[in-house]
Amino acid sequence: MKLPFLGFILDFAYNYMWFLQILAVLFLIRLIYWVINRGNNEKLEMEDAWWGPGRKPSTPEDESIRPFKVETSEEEIKDLHQRIDMTRFTPPLEDSRFHYGFNSNYLKKVVSYWRNQFDWRKQVEILNKYPHFKTKIEGLDIHFIHVKPSKPPSGHKVKPLLMVHGWPGSFYEFYKIIPLLTDPESHGLNYNQIFEVICPSIPGYGFSDAPHKQGFTSVAAAQIFCKLMNRLGFQEFFIQGGDWGSLICTNIAQMAPSQVKGIHVNMCFIDSGTFSIFLSLLMGRWFPWLFGFQERDLQLLYPAKKIFNSVFRESGYMHIQATKPDTVGCALNNCPVGLAAYILEKFSTWTNDEYRNLEDGGLEKKYTLDDLLTNVMIYWVTASIIPSQRFYKENLGQGIGAHKHSKIKVFVPSALAAFPFELLHCPESWARKKFPNLCSYTHLPQGGHFAAFEEPLLLAEDIQKFIGRIKGK
Numbered sequence: 001m002k003l004p005f006l007g008f009i010l011d012f013a014y015n016y017m018w019f020l021q022i023l024a025v026l027f028l029i030r031l032i033y034w035v036i037n038r039g040n041n042e043k044l045e046m047e048d049a050w051w052g053p054g055r056k057p058s059t060p061e062d063e064s065i066r067p068f069k070v071e072t073s074e075e076e077i078k079d080l081h082q083r084i085d086m087t088r089f090t091p092p093l094e095d096s097r098f099h100y101g102f103n104s105n106y107l108k109k110v111v112s113y114w115r116n117q118f119d120w121r122k123q124v125e126i127l128n129k130y131p132h133f134k135t136k137i138e139g140l141d142i143h144f145i146h147v148k149p150s151k152p153p154s155g156h157k158v159k160p161l162l163m164v165h166g167w168p169g170s171f172y173e174f175y176k177i178i179p180l181l182t183d184p185e186s187h188g189l190n191y192n193q194i195f196e197v198i199c200p201s202i203p204g205y206g207f208s209d210a211p212h213k214q215g216f217t218s219v220a221a222a223q224i225f226c227k228l229m230n231r232l233g234f235q236e237f238f239i240q241g242g243d244w245g246s247l248i249c250t251n252i253a254q255m256a257p258s259q260v261k262g263i264h265v266n267m268c269f270i271d272s273g274t275f276s277i278f279l280s281l282l283m284g285r286w287f288p289w290l291f292g293f294q295e296r297d298l299q300l301l302y303p304a305k306k307i308f309n310s311v312f313r314e315s316g317y318m319h320i321q322a323t324k325p326d327t328v329g330c331a332l333n334n335c336p337v338g339l340a341a342y343i344l345e346k347f348s349t350w351t352n353d354e355y356r357n358l359e360d361g362g363l364e365k366k367y368t369l370d371d372l373l374t375n376v377m378i379y380w381v382t383a384s385i386i387p388s389q390r391f392y393k394e395n396l397g398q399g400i401g402a403h404k405h406s407k408i409k410v411f412v413p414s415a416l417a418a419f420p421f422e423l424l425h426c427p428e429s430w431a432r433k434k435f436p437n438l439c440s441y442t443h444l445p446q447g448g449h450f451a452a453f454e455e456p457l458l459l460a461e462d463i464q465k466f467i468g469r470i471k472g473k
Contacts, residue, residue: 042408044255046223051203051211052139061136063231068132068143068207070124076381077120080336084115087337098348098356102341106360110344111337113369123374130178134207135231137224143207144200144228145171149182152194159467160234161195162225162252166243166267167388168343169450170206170378171199172371177456181463190464193471198232200225202244204387206378211387217394218244219405222251226259235259240463242266242451244391250434253410262470263435264415264463266451268426270434277430281307292429296443300425307424310353314423317346321392329386339385340376347372350449352421366454409433415440415466417459421448440466 050056089104097103130145152158161181165173174197180187181195201208202221211220225248229237238261241249246265253260270277280291285302288294293301301307320328332339348361355362363372379385395403414435418426420443428441442462447455 043257044219044222044251044405044408046226046255049220049223050139051213051216051220052209053212056139061139063135065133065135065231068134070127070132070207072120072124072381080120080380081115083334083336084111087111087335097359098345098361102345102348103359103361106363107337107341109360110340110363110369110373114336114340114373118370118373120377123370123377126175127172127374130175132207135228137227137231140203140209140211140224142200142203142209142224142228143171144198146196146198146232147178147182148196149194153185153191156192156194158194158196160229160232160237161197161463162229162237162239162249163197163199163452164225164239164241164245164248165199165202165205166241166245167205167391168346168375168379169243169453170375171201172375172378173450173453174199177452177460180456180460184460184464187457187460189460190468193464193467195238198229200228202248202388202391204391205384206382210384210390215394216391217403218247218391219251219255219403221248222255226252226256229259236261238262238264238467240264240266243449244395247395250410251405253412253414254405254408257410257412260412262413262415262439262467263410264417264440264466266417266419266459267422267449268416268431268434270426270430276433280429291427292432293427297425297427300420301427311424314349314353317342318392318396321389322396323393325389325393326386329389332385333383336376336380339380340373342385343376343379344372347450350421350423351454352448371453410435411437413437413439413466413470415442415462417442417444417451417462419444419447419449419451419455419458421446423449439470 089108092103092105093100130147132143132145134141134143136142149158163174163177165171178197178199180189181197184193185191203216203224204210221244236259239249239252240263241247242265246267247269249263249265250269253263280293281301281304284291284293285298285304288298332342344363345361347367348355348363351366352362355365363369379388400406414431414437416426416428416431416435416438418441428438431441432438440462442465444455444458444462447458451459
């Protein structure tokens, strides 16, 4: 009676040996990855740096914090209008919508509004509604806004929160979320979590000085922002970011783990374990349990062809900026309409890649032209498009995963807000490779890459939830 059963087992093993071999190989790969990474408790070290012109002076750096005000002039506006009036438009291909980039028929509408209705002076007043400051760090004037609660409630500790933007955004991205964090009660949010918010401009962006030397990476920016928070007197603080801001905040947590009490990101840079991630993407549709994929992950990741097509379609700008940023930057720095098309096209497809099927790119579905053009104007009046693009070459010019920080994990309490239209969805299992102490992972119902700008309430609620969780409230 036992021989037929034994024969069945042998027959099954023979016919399905390939399947068992695949499972054995996958298990071995995961075991090797765990062994290699289990003891990686290294952190980034603070270093002495100088990014100003020439050699570092022998005299101590002025560490004063100076009030700053955004200003404009009649000459500045006149020059802008003259350049807009000289624009040459090329008709779009029939029914091309946003598939070839920014549709020039809709661009004419945006430019007409910019030239005839947009009030930059009014927007400057809006920019100045929050307190602006500058301070010199490592040879650069660093710009930031610092917003405190107007009436902090008694019995509740105000928590410092550093929020860092990315490209092609600016500190202005946070203007709608700031009141939700500094005055949550008035907006129906958790009254127990009150923040004072610090939003700096990355060096080379907006009103922060651009580095004068090569090699200014996300780690260099992280070190400057660590020094900024120390200069402001914060021994402990929270950090939040998306796009480059996510990577900079990750580096801050790697550099100052004892000071960072929590990191919240809405985009996750997984710059190590590339083979493991590729393998999970390749096999995860058939073995989701093996890679920790949830049903929502499968919906956002597959078919995998969709991911690869999206990466190919949306990454051309990255290759240019990671290799020869100054060339295209020269054109953008001299043509405001070209600059607007280059920047605003990202606010279309990065908000929702399906918007490329619309004649107007869906830009006004989530944003107003005043908000979009204010962000463009920050790049224009500061001539910061070229140094902002150089940030790609400094970080990616040596290849993905080439920097030391890519091999270092983040052990402080962490959170990821996964918006469904982010450029690349990051499953919780992927995020834990970088953030072992992931305390909060949230699938948001809507929203894309520019979370604070597009969905400030959803992002604020997720920040509140995360910090309330790690504070035990």
